[in-house]
Amino acid sequence: MLSESSAAVVAATLPAVQANGEAITDRFYQRMFDAHPELLNIFNRSNQATGQQKAALAAAVVAYAEQLTGGSSVPWGPILDRIAHKHVSLGITATQYTIVGRHLMAAVGEVLGEAVTPEVAAAWDEVYWLLACELIAREARLYTEAGVPENGSVWRDWRVTGKVRETADVVSFTLVPADGGPVPGFTPGQYTSVAVDLDGGRGQQIRQYSLSNRPGGDHWRITVKRVRGVDGGPDGMVSTFLHERVEVGDTLRLSPPFGEVSAVPGEGPLVLVSAGIGLTPAMAALEHLAVTEPERPVVLVHADRAGTAHAMRDDLPRLQEKLPNLRMRLWYEDVTDSQLLGLTAEVASGRVDPELIPVNPDAHVHLCGPVPFMNIVRGGLLRRGVPSERIAYEVFGPGMLRDERV
Numbered sequence: 409m410l411s412e413s414s415a416a417v418v419a420a421t422l423p424a425v426q427a428n429g430e431a432i433t434d435r436f437y438q439r440m441f442d443a444h445p446e447l448l449n450i451f452n453r454s455n456q457a458t459g460q461q462k463a464a465l466a467a468a469v470v471a472y473a474e475q476l477t478g479g480s481s482v483p484w485g486p487i488l489d490r491i492a493h494k495h496v497s498l499g500i501t502a503t504q505y506t507i508v509g510r511h512l513m514a515a516v517g518e519v520l521g522e523a524v525t526p527e528v529a530a531a532w533d534e535v536y537w538l539l540a541c542e543l544i545a546r547e548a549r550l551y552t553e554a555g556v557p558e559n560g561s562v563w564r565d566w567r568v569t570g571k572v573r574e575t576a577d578v579v580s581f582t583l584v585p586a587d588g589g590p591v592p593g594f595t596p597g598q599y600t601s602v603a604v605d606l607d608g609g610r611g612q613q614i615r616q617y618s619l620s621n622r623p624g625g626d627h628w629r630i631t632v633k634r635v636r637g638v639d640g641g642p643d644g645m646v647s648t649f650l651h652e653r654v655e656v657g658d659t660l661r662l663s664p665p666f667g668e669v670s671a672v673p674g675e676g677p678l679v680l681v682s683a684g685i686g687l688t689p690a691m692a693a694l695e696h697l698a699v700t701e702p703e704r705p706v707v708l709v710h711a712d713r714a715g716t717a718h719a720m721r722d723d724l725p726r727l728q729e730k731l732p733n734l735r736m737r738l739w740y741e742d743v744t745d746s747q748l749l750g751l752t753a754e755v756a757s758g759r760v761d762p763e764l765i766p767v768n769p770d771a772h773v774h775l776c777g778p779v780p781f782m783n784i785v786r787g788g789l790l791r792r793g794v795p796s797e798r799i800a801y802e803v804f805g806p807g808m809l810r811d812e813r814v
């Protein structure tokens with residue numbers, strides 16, 4: 409709880425902080441990276457360049473202040489979970505909260521100038537640390553559960569044992585711990601962070617990849633789409649590196665499995681809806697259910713540009729054999745190549761029509777794909793009476809607060 413005096417000060421200064429959010433964020437990162445250039449290796453440089461993620465941290469502090477002062481009723485539990493899982497997958501430490509807090513407060517002071525009296529600074533500091541403490545506590549728990557020792561590293565070397573071309577733009581890597589140790593279990597839907605040292609002295613970059621095989625096996629699999637630059641933008645740093653530079657026998661640094669969104673939620677009928685590379689959690693779910701709950705009624709809805717772009721499609725006939733109650737509904741924008749190669753599925757042309765998704769009233773739904781796609785599908789399912797708490801979704805990018813309301 410924010411103290412009463414601080415709450416009044418925060419409420420009074422909230423509009424000024426909100427109005428200057430972008431300037432505060434810019435100054436915050438400039439200051440922090442000048443003082444701590446090593447943090448450039450932890451933050452996603454492409455998100456910094458495109459501005460995508462930049463706002464998320466400061467925006468979260470402001471949204472939290474709104475909540476504390478009674479200005480909003482967004483449920484914070486899921487938001488804190490999402491941030492904490494992302495943080496621990498990056499190895500964020502409690503000490504780094506002091507660095508971030510110092511530079512964030514200094515940026516507020518620089519941008520708002522004299523308006524930031526000692527009283528105002530203290531009130532915002534209180535907000536920051538209330539939020540930081542919530543995150544630090546959750547993150548400590550997640551580190552413990554994942555077996556990361558106190559002050560230990562999340563990174564472990566994994567050896568690439570297979571590299572399989574799935575489509576023109578997608579490859580899968582199979583991986584085993586380089587030290588021959590046990591392969592950690594995970595929940596379908598969880599991801600691992602992959603840290604790579606880019607060539608040309610560009611330093612380290614970290615990205616998340618959902619595990620696309622079943623838990624409990626003797627290896628992990630990740631399935632990576634190569635991101636090409638559009639409108640003159642550069643090609644994706646890490647996906648291009650993984651496609652071009654990483655081969656069987658190489659080692660990669662991976663985090664333990666994290667991620668709060670299960671792709672096998674609840675019990676009973678399950679609907680997995682994906683588009684493009686967003687099918688990786690669904691593939692982990694199907695592989696898992698084929699072993700653990702083969703009778704579970706599952707509908708797989710997948711949208712892709714074409715059958716030839718549909719990664720891991722060759723795995724589906726085998727899964728269909730093992731899962732007698734699996735029904736598939738595919739949408740290909742281009743259906744000229746939609747030979748189904750032993751697959752029993754309904755195939756339509758064009759984009760997913762949420763009205764045509766077969767949904768049992770008791771079903772749990774998992775969505776993964778581009779945010780506009782998920783907005784359309786979720787909106788359609790909500791209109792058809794599926795309650796929001798039964799629609800889980802994963803964003804393959806910075807899940808800013810607005811994404812909590814897709």
Ligand SMILES: Cc1cc2nc3c(=O)[nH]c(=O)nc-3n(C[C@H](O)[C@H](O)[C@H](O)COP(=O)(O)OP(=O)(O)OC[C@H]3O[C@@H](n4cnc5c(N)ncnc54)[C@H](O)[C@@H]3O)c2cc1C
Nearest residue numbers: 454457615616617618632633641644645646647688804805
């Ligand atoms: C939880 C989670 C799970 C995920 N699971 C998967 C998965 O299973 N499979 C998968 O393939 N991906 C997955 N992703 C996405 C993955 O983490 C990466 O975001 C993706 O591979 C792109 O990373 P990159 O380094 O190749 O691209 P980046 O270098 O991050 O580039 C991203 C975009 O930014 C643009 N950009 C960069 N700099 C500039 C600039 N200066 N000007 C203009 N544009 C610019 C690039 O052109 C590109 O379009 C997941 C993400 C999350 C968060």
Ligand code: HEM
Nearest residue numbers: 450451452455461464465468494504505508539540806807
């Ligand atoms: C109260 C303090 C903090 C808040 C409110 C906060 C908030 C956030 C949010 C909202 C995200 C986006 C989550 C997502 O992708 O879904 C994020 C990601 C991230 N945070 Fe934090 N954060 C805080 C502290 C820190 C600290 C101390 C560090 C370490 C220096 C840090 C490093 C990162 C990084 C590296 C990412 C991934 C972003 C990227 O793509 O570059 N954060 N944080």
